Amino acid sequence: MKKIIVFAFIFIFLFATACGEDAAEEYTSYANAMDTSAKITVYGKDSKAVAEECAELFKSLEGEFSATDANSKLYTLNTNGNIEAEGHLYALCGFANELSTLTDGAYNPCIYPLVKLWGFTADEFKVPTQEEIDENVKLVADSKMVFKDGGIYIENGGMVDLGGIAKGYASEMMRSLISGSDSTGAVISLGGNIVTVGEKSDGTPWSIGINSPKNDGGLIGTLSVGECAVVTSGSYIRNFEKDGKFYHHIIDPKTGMPVDNGLVSVTVVADDAALADGLSTAFFVMGIEESLTVAESLDVDVVFVTENSISISSGLKEKFTLSKSAEDEYDLIFL
Ligand code: AMP
Numbered sequence: 001m002k003k004i005i006v007f008a009f010i011f012i013f014l015f016a017t018a019c020g021e022d023a024a025e026e027y028t029s030y031a032n033a034m035d036t037s038a039k040i041t042v043y044g045k046d047s048k049a050v051a052e053e054c055a056e057l058f059k060s061l062e063g064e065f066s067a068t069d070a071n072s073k074l075y076t077l078n079t080n081g082n083i084e085a086e087g088h089l090y091a092l093c094g095f096a097n098e099l100s101t102l103t104d105g106a107y108n109p110c111i112y113p114l115v116k117l118w119g120f121t122a123d124e125f126k127v128p129t130q131e132e133i134d135e136n137v138k139l140v141a142d143s144k145m146v147f148k149d150g151g152i153y154i155e156n157g158g159m160v161d162l163g164g165i166a167k168g169y170a171s172e173m174m175r176s177l178i179s180g181s182d183s184t185g186a187v188i189s190l191g192g193n194i195v196t197v198g199e200k201s202d203g204t205p206w207s208i209g210i211n212s213p214k215n216d217g218g219l220i221g222t223l224s225v226g227e228c229a230v231v232t233s234g235s236y237i238r239n240f241e242k243d244g245k246f247y248h249h250i251i252d253p254k255t256g257m258p259v260d261n262g263l264v265s266v267t268v269v270a271d272d273a274a275l276a277d278g279l280s281t282a283f284f285v286m287g288i289e290e291s292l293t294v295a296e297s298l299d300v301d302v303v304f305v306t307e308n309s310i311s312i313s314s315g316l317k318e319k320f321t322l323s324k325s326a327e328d329e330y331d332l333i334f335l
Pocket residue numbers: 106107108109111115120161162163164165232233234237238249250251252253277280281285
């Protein structure tokens with residue numbers, strides 16, 4: 001009898017431990033920052049600790065990159081015209097300048113005066129006068145960020161906006177944390193910024209949905225991918241209508257106007273999440289043809305969506321599956 005009781009205890013102990021381990025195999029943390037609800041699911045050992053660490057990191061990076069929070073480092077840079085060159089802000093500003101060169105200025109880190117003019121910073125939307133637009137196009141064109149004497153300086157009075165790359169950078173930083181842990185895989189989702197890390201436990205590829213610009217919550221298709229970043233920029237994400245006209249948050253620095261080239265969303269698939277984020281914004285400005293040249297030179301893949309077409313770069317041909325609901329609405333074009 002004694003033996004049976006001892007065995008029963010051992011069985012209960014082992015069962016409870018196994019359940020405990022199972023529970024620790026997958027953990028999802030959540031955080032609200034950068035106007036986004038982040039969802040970070042980590043698989044494997046220590047998933048809870050690393051997922052929570054990622055959520056904290058996301059919130060702390062907002063304190064560096066927010067253009068509107070008076071306590072952020074970027075805010076200090078924009079109000080004082082300079083700040084000490086160190087940490088994440090320095091890294092991201094350096095990348096922003098590189099991206100601007102790579103995209104021939106379609107991505108412009110000094111775009112803030114124009115974004116503010118249209119009211120996209122505080123969601124107080126307005127259509128500016130042509131005079132205001134011209135004035136701010138000139139200001140943006142004349143401004144640049146330079147690094148000198150251990151500082152970041154904005155020359156010629158402009159202001160910096162990192163909204164087009166901050167989430168990509170944040171998810172890349174989270175990926176580093178997760179990769180350095182004992183976890184086996186993860187999916188980091190920051191709105192339209194998705195990063196997959198490692199492998200799924202069953203060895204099959206990750207399946208990442210691309211949001212439908214027309215149908216809130218619906219998907220136009222899915223991508224079957226390994227470890228990578230899948231980042232979408234879209235006019236449907238932040239916009240307003242005035243006098244029957246549609247205006248959105250991605251601004252052409254040359255005209256000062258919301259981009260109007262037929263694109264409604266651009267998804268970039270790349271190894272690096274900050275690059276994918278920056279390029280999705282820049283490609284939206286550049287249009288399909290010009291973007292493809294840059295995409296090929298950088299070995300990244302793209303999905304361009306217009307009102308009635310989905311164009312896919314060659315590297316995604318085998319990886320993209322069109323949603324049933326999108327079949328009647330879009331022509332599928334292989335570039
Ligand atoms: P995303 O959703 O990553 O495409 O980023 C869009 C955000 O980037 C906007 O809300 C602006 O803050 C900023 N932005 C808009 N146009 C540009 C541009 N041409 N270059 C750099 N940043 C931009």
